[in-house]
Amino acid sequence: MSRMTTEQAIHQALAEEMQRDARVLLMGEGVATKRRDLVQDFGAARVRNTPLAEAIIAGTAVGAAASGLRPVIDLLFAPFLTYAMDALVNSAGKLRYLSGGQFDFPLVAMSMTGSGWCVGAQHNHNLEAMFVHAPGLKVVMPSTPADFKGLLKAAIRDDNPVLFFSDLALLHQEGEVPDDREHLVPLGQAAVRRAGTDVTLVSYAKTVEACLQAAAQLQAQGIAAEVIDLRTLKPLDEATVLNSLRKTGRLVVVTEASGLCGMAAELAALAATRAFDVLRAPVVRLTGPDAPGASSWVLEQAALPTAEAVVQAVQGMLAEMAVAAS
Template sequence: MKSLTAQQALHEALREEMARDDAVLLMGEGMATLRPDLVETFGAERVRNTPLSEAAIAGCAVGASAMGLRPVIDLLYAPFFTYAMDALVNSAGKLRYMSGGQFSFPLVALAQTGAGWGVGAQHSHNLEAWFVHSPGLKVVMPSTPADVKGLLKSAIRDDNPVVFLLDMTLGFTPGEVAEEPEAALVPLGQAAVRRAGRDVTLVSYAKSVGTCLQAAEALAGEGVEAEVIDLRSLKPLDLDTVLRSVRRTGRLVVVHEAGPLCGVGAEVACAVAERAFDALKAPVRRVTSADVPTPASFALEQVFVPQAGQVVAVVQELMGTKAPAAA
């Protein structure tokens, strides 16, 4: 094992997959400038700077994918996907189905997401539920450098378009990553149990996994064992791991930074209510951001982003251990 930041793990995954498969190419605004070592190794035809046009980048990538290449495009920030929606949703997500499965359309669309850098609402917006709702697209949001590398490698090898969102505050967080390229692979569609517990299940993804782990540590001091599940892949969604946990704990709290309406948390809550209602000892709860644009102020961002204390308070309510409010 070795220690890498999430950004280093992403770069290493790109290098390894480009070396493994000549069909892999990287495109985006400033990509050749930001990754000169990849240009030197693989050439300017496979690592390309592009015009300042997300629509053009995504459209070019769909065409390249249709012609047998495996493009990886970096659209920088999640809100910039709004300029590329036609190519990603109406073409990339639908062409394999429309061909009757005769063709594959491998494509990875990268972007940073989430609050924490004070870059404002036009750069920080959690849009993952949009893409989960779009047929034909896969969606991943890792929480560790190991998963950044492993999921990106799997996404590049997948024959379907994959939206890969990296929480920007995790970019420079270090973590252990496997040395061997094949050992680093993480399959799409498999959640990870980050902490075992018997009293309540905390389900999350991206940086909110860390929030849940902090909450679980605090709850342990009160004698409450919280199980923390990292979804990692939002589509395909590993509901089996979630259901096994909830059937054992009887309680579920879903935590994510995206807003509450029609989000991933709502889908998880609905699935548990439909398939494990008889195991529930308390109502399913969600902890999310408010339904407002992401603030630029760091202080307001901290109010906007779910915090461990909020998770602890919700679990205390479910367990019936929360102290009554002062009169």
């Protein structure tokens, strides 16, 4: 184990996978500028600065992926993905299927999002659910440095196109990261961060921490909350969520992304369709608002579900239970 930041864990994953597989290459605006050691170790052909043109960066990655390379592209901020939508959604996501399986698209599209840098809505937009909705793509959004490394390595080795979202607020967070070059976190496996029997808190990225803080506060009140970190949004680890729900009967979903048609809605639907018989309270969604991200620190923070909000939601759920029982 080594202690490092998320940014360092990402860098280590890139370096290890480029070392392991000569087909892996890195492209994007500034990747060669920022990662000089990778240029030195693997050559300028495999670490390529690009024009500031997301559509052609993504399109080039799609073409290269179908032709034997395993590109990783850094598209910087998630809102810029809309420029890359055609290549990612229409090409990478659909041409495997439309061609009858003639092509694979082993590529990773990295981008950053989330509040914390006061950069406003055109650099901060948790639009991950847009890609969850697109067939043929996988979507990853980790919360710990160890997972950033293990999931990025697994994404690079996956033969499918993977959207890899990095929460801006987590980039400088430190944590223990395995040194093992085979430290892989399989896509599609959620992590139970804390075990509990009274309520299931499901989240991913920065709001996992809010759930953990809430769980600690709730424990002081005698309420045992289970905290699930999804880590991968697609494929969704339904089994881990359902197993927890069968234990607790209560679900609170916490996301920074807005609620309409998002992951929180999907998890509420999962509970309603697959665990209705064990639900002891209505599902609660704590999400960001249907509003663009503001720049002002105060407004940016106001859009975030907090630990206090999670605690209140759980208390409300249990209070309703108490009223119903009396």
